[in-house]
Amino acid sequence: MTDSKEIKVKEKQEVSAPAEQTTPGAVFTPEVDIFETEKAITLLADIPGVKPDQLNIDLRDNILTITGDVDPIAAKAGEEDVTIEYETGRFYRQFTLSEVIDQNKIDAKLADGVLRLNLPKVAKATPRKIAIKAG
């Protein structure tokens, strides 16, 4: 369905930090896909440059927080900027989850700069089909 479509250029969305930061640097909003099935909510987030140990996922009081840090580019000695079109910094985004999530079964995978977070719903929150008997 997206065979012939070309990707349009999009600037990274910078956000102001939720709290005052102790380390300087820009904060960006990652692009996400969120979808839901009967059993789970799945979140996919583009966080290029974040290593697994720099990623922090936190879920408390129904608020899911994703924070990922990126090492600054061109940190190697002797590199000078010629053209800079994007900047790197921290990725940060928060979501409020309306469903009850089974915290123990949360599963996160980070591959090629994409986070895949699987949030299984608690059994009682999965909708049950209610059979209607003919009277």
Next chain:
Amino acid sequence: MIYRRFFGLPSWETRSPYAELERLRRQMDRLFTEWPSSYQRQAAGVFPLINLTENQDNFFIRAELPGMSSKELDIQATSNSVSIGGERKIPAESTEAKYHRREREAGKFSRIVGLPSEIDPDKVEADLVNGVLTVVVPKAQIGKPRQISVR
């Protein structure tokens, strides 16, 4: 009236005139440190956005391409440019998935990056780590700066 305005400025009485200059200087400094982020960004309007840096021997082209594998990328080099093309695919999820957000984009892209000096197209190397592409483009001998010793 004018007389009173000029001599009634509170700052002249309480602080030395240099304090005002110092404040101005600090403001200017702040302006210049914040400046680069807005003026250096001259995006070409083509996906992906790239950062081009150089050192004495190489150019480095970096681009953020999350979710792409090296097989999906097509990188070609000529004597003064590098082209980056490919297709970003987002695999379809199960049919029963209902979307809350759909911001990630899939599609084809191609971009050509002109380099400021001659390069060695045979020795271009590319690396894709954690969704960040780094292309190392060695400068051609002719384009390299030469150390000239003064006798």
